Amino acid sequence: MKHTELKRILVANRGEIALRIGRTAREMGMEWVAVHSDPDRSSLHTRFADIAYSLGGSTPAESYLDAGKIIAAAVATGAQAIHPGYGFLAENAGFAQAVIDAGLIWIGPPPRAIIDMGDKITSRQIMGAAGVPIVPGMAEPLADAAAAVAAAPGVGFPICMKASAGGGGKGIRVVRDPKDLESAFKQASAEAQAAFGDGRMYLERYLDQPRHIEVQVLFDAHGNGVHLGERECSIQRRHQKLLEECPSPTIDAATRAAMGETALQAARAVGYQGAGTVEFLFSKGEFFFLEMNTRLQVEHPITEMVTGVDLVREQLRIAAGEELGYDQDAIVMRGHAIEVRINAEDPANKFLPSTGTVQNLRLPGGPWVRLDSALYNGLEVGLNYDPMLAKLIVWGADRAQAIERMRRALAEMNVGGVSTGAPAALRVLQEPAFRAGDYDTHFLESLDLTEDFLKMGDVAAIAAAVFRHHKARRSALQPTAGRRDAWLSRGRAARAHYPLPPSASAGERADRSHA
Template identity: 50%
Template sequence: MFKKILVANRGEIAVRVIRTAKEMGIATVAVYSELDREALHVRLADEAYALGGQTAAESYLNTDAILNALTLSGADALHPGYGFYSENTDFARAIGEIGVTFIGPPPEAIEVMGDKISSRIAATKAGVEGVPGTVEVIKSPDEVIAFGEEFGWPVAIKAAYGGGGRGMRVVNSPQEAAQALESAQREAEKAFGRSESYIERYLTWPRHIEMQIFCDNFGNAIWLGERDCSCQRRHQKLIEESPAPNFDDSVRQRMGEAAIKVARACGYRNAGTVEFLFQDGEFYFLEMNTRLQVEHPVTEAITSLDLVELQIRIAAGEPLGITQDQIKRSGHAIEIRINAEDPSGGKFLPSPGTITKFTAPNGFATRLDAGYIQGDTVSQFYDNLVGKVIVWGKDRESARRRMVRALDEIQIEGILTTIPAQQILLEKADFINATHSTKWVEGVEELKSLKVARPTSTDDQGNEVVARDVTAEVNGKRINVRLYLPEIATSVTSAPLAPGRKGAASPRSRSHAHGATGGSGKISVPMQGTIVKVSVNVGDKVDAGDTVCILEAMKMENAILADKAGEVTEVKVKPGDTVGTGDIVVVIS
């Protein structure tokens, strides 16, 4: 068994892995960016090493910095979590080349399945058919148009190297193809370090159902059960559950067997998830995620298996220790993702900031997996997943009611979250009757009228001498030190100061959201972030609703729109500029 595991990730998945490793008696190592010095995963680990930088590219996607942390720490294994480098073939190979075990599949399997194009080819060879789509990288918008004309609109552009809805764009007409392809490739490059994309038919009312599989080094392979992840916005999941409701067991068995065929086709080992689209009684291979999934706790809840522990044991060379007929599933589990987003109007805009209050739900069969606690800051530079609430019930309805109760208990202040939207969705008849699909959320009328108040906070002042636990770094290694210092008055606002901006940020009116400034022509941004594209120049004529620039925040691109027709008289930003909530970016006369 391993002596020390480095977790090359952050947030709730890093916390999740660290906890299981500690329970197994394995020492843990965290890595952190400049913005994550006091993050929960850093505080929980036995050791922590600085990666430097603020953005993901400068820190958690910095191979040299992570390899250096491995050398300094002496860790003999690395867990990649999900996102970042979890599905990067070159990174997995680099880890193996220095004699450290990568807790995941072999690089060859990542290469086949991490690339969504080659995974489609492999699945087809294994006898598992996918949704009609291309098996070549898109070279130009003309290919998107040609595919749409042949198979019908809409079509989906998808990142070849990634998942979680990042780098995916739905194209409804030939006129949208060029802009959609550019946006998808740009987002994929930032999220996964690769911009390659492919095209796929976009089904009309599908359910997203995925199968959890495990393979060991001795030829054993099992499927643990399926998860229904159909409740999504922007192709990213809001609510997940297991088992899938209204899902015939014969289909379940066939899907499990198909998932194993796909895994064996690429010589897979460790944890993996084979994703399918399900419509009209038929399922189609979508992709394989060669890593642990965000929603893995619902499978844990119904099987009583620790999937992270299974990952670690398989990577250490142990056999699975369980056969297909020994897997027992009981009850029903539901998970909601707590994302730092403003769900007002159903827009789900990023809402970075400092968490001023975080009260967890409790009770029977209720679990919280979080990467933050009260006082922590959710940065614009990373994914906006704050945590997850997972509940179990003897059946689906009891689990649903337990989740409704848990969400009534949880209290989070200082940021806006997706919880108000999820409370609405859990009570909708479509969800209760399981007649929803991946396209359902956008049509829920109650979300369109939802208004969530902006968070506010007050000054925390005092002059007492108090003990402070602070962090020092010696040769890149984190060391905790306790100092006795005067309490320093602080001021925290609902709009944190963006890096590179001078002065204290101040709260802005909600009337500035998404360029909606009452037709004044002074187009502002609704949250702090980075300008990645400016679509207009001084002198251009625009119509209300035209995109004037693209703002990236929390790994998501947001179109900032003109609020009236007219002529552009000022452009106050350029690509790469960091802006704060309410900043004016374009003026229209």
């Protein structure tokens, strides 16, 4: 099926990613269906869509995670395909297969590839067999904590303990002292069981001062594949990213080519199709396979800004059966892009979630500034959904320009009513080590944000007091309604004493007669 035959797609997601996918679909001549829970009935993605379909329910489990409801919505609205976005059901192989079984087009990789890459132990086994370098460690799950204690000396300390089905930083513990291993295993396994329904764990060597580098790949159904360079994602806290940039300031051309070819090799090993991201740990000049995200990444816009390739458009073309139509030589990286995630969280209070009603919203703009957002005044920010409210992306001719552009754009932005991580990103951007490109995955946690934000709070309080003073003064100088009416009456009476010029219109003469 050519994309011109794809007339309507359903986006099984919410917020900024639903809007982002829908916009490209519309540019390609397609209609798009938005689904929503009860709290999201007034969200921007429902207002912008061609069709808004209620899933009912107030929690993710009752709406965006209910595969049956979503497939029924696609059938009811006449959608031919389903795009999962990221999060929710995006990497759920059972949902992907159910979409296909319902006679709909799944805009994503084959379910088998999702299964193979979704299980970290299985993916390590497949990558090892394919010759892809993996972090030294185990390729089999551990039976229990005692097995972890027995296996640890062969892996070597420090150890990174990981959940086989993990993601988003859950089910991970770093163990430096052997005596902490048993308790760390029990905690991580319980966390993984609660989050993923799978408490299996494995051990791998923990790399000190690593960098988190990921490579974007695209594969069509005809065996053609390209990579679109790398993204640096090392500014993170507890494996949650705050700021990403493309390209990485530490990867040279030769390493980029090697990592890109390895990413393609990894994707081919599982018969991949669509857009995907192969993640690596980079340390001391070496890189090791970490995992593959079988979906669109949150940070995909920075790759788009640097390469000029609309990744969602490519996803839709591939799902419709089209060939890529270009090879690796066609991918050219120009300039530098940075993304900051605008999350509802309080960096001064250990990044705890922040809730409230968005007000006094002010959005940045200007040359080469992109905002993927679902923000609006009056938006209720609660705890039911992911805290990400928007993504701010900038492009510059070089890294220095991109940094300054992002600083300017963040300074312009205001999201009243909730706290966001934007001040933390500003702090990162002004750090000399970051500006020199000298950082790793521990960089954000090394910053003392609390003291900085306490100082910023004092400045904000002074600014607010000055604003209130000037506002009260302006209000005191404004006339009351009675005084204003008296001034208008005196003005009309005064005008009546002045003769009208010969050129006065009939309307002006009529106005004078009523004065």
